[in-house]
Amino acid sequence: DAGITQSPRHKVTETGTPVTLRCHQTENHRYMYWYRQDPGHGLRLIHYSYGVKDTDKGEVSDGYSVSRSKTEDFLLTLESATSSQTSVYFCAISEEGTDTQYFGPGTRLTVL
Amino acid sequence: AQSVAQPEDQVNVAEGNPLTVKCTYSVSGNPYLFWYVQYPNRGLQFLLKYITGDNLVKGSYGFEAEFNKSQTSFHLKKPSALVSDSALYFCAVRDMNYGNNRLAFGKGNQVVVIP
Numbered sequence: 001d002a003g004i005t006q007s008p009r010h011k012v013t014e015t016g017t018p019v020t021l022r023c024h025q026t027e028n029h030r031y032m033y034w035y036r037q038d039p040g041h042g043l044r045l046i047h048y049s050y051g052v053k054d055t056d057k058g059e060v061s062d063g064y065s066v067s068r069s070k071t072e073d074f075l076l077t078l079e080s081a082t083s084s085q086t087s088v089y090f091c092a093i094s095e096e097g098t099d100t101q102y103f104g105p106g107t108r109l110t111v112l
Numbered sequence: 113a114q115s116v117a118q119p120e121d122q123v124n125v126a127e128g129n130p131l132t133v134k135c136t137y138s139v140s141g142n143p144y145l146f147w148y149v150q151y152p153n154r155g156l157q158f159l160l161k162y163i164t165g166d167n168l169v170k171g172s173y174g175f176e177a178e179f180n181k182s183q184t185s186f187h188l189k190k191p192s193a194l195v196s197d198s199a200l201y202f203c204a205v206r207d208m209n210y211g212n213n214r215l216a217f218g219k220g221n222q223v224v225v226i227p
Binding site: 004031040041042043044045048050058090092094098099100101102103104105106 | 144146148153154155156157158161202206213214215217218219220
């Protein structure tokens with residue numbers, strides 16, 4: 001999976017609790033992304049980063065925040081998890097000058 | 113808005129038969145188009161992309177895709193399907209509304225190859 005790890009790989013949590021997912025890359029790529037995958041919706045972009053401390057919202061950013069303090073790490077935080085955030089979350093990376101994205105293995109999050 | 117459409121939810125094909133997965137696009141300007149595959153419980157894997165040049169693009173695992181500008185299509189093809197090709201396939205287009213390497217994905221096609 002192109003030098004990308006995600007942690008945890010599985011998590012079960014309760015409504016109202018904060019959750020942080022971590023994406024770590026060893027490729028030194030500039031761009032990093034967080035997507036969620038849901039049946040019938042394909043992949044939807046939550047947030048992305050175009051450099052350290054540079055982030056922007058995607059199409060489904062409500063209820064999520066991100067941080068990128070180092071090139072290799074991109075964190076996704078659910079401040080107060082809701083059942084609608086039950087999903088599979090994928091991190092992706094891409095290099096400057098190319099649009100090809102490479103994906104991590106995913107995190108399956110269940111909010112009860 | 114830049115978008116792709118994958119009109120079929122599921123494609124069933126017998127092993128050894130040709131496989132086609134359909135994708136149409138809607139963009140302003142020149143399209144940058146991609147195909148990805150997702151095997152069960154895995155992340156998406158890049159198969160191939162079209163940026164410019166030859167309308168027939170060859171990719172990984174024996175797949176190819178044909179860019180057709182007049183029909184705004186970018187169909188994925190494989191001459192002889194294998195059972196191991198059973199997976200979820202996503203078409204994507206560069207989202208030209210944003211300058212920073214963003215892609216817009218289709219909803220995916222489940223491919224089932226029947227032995």
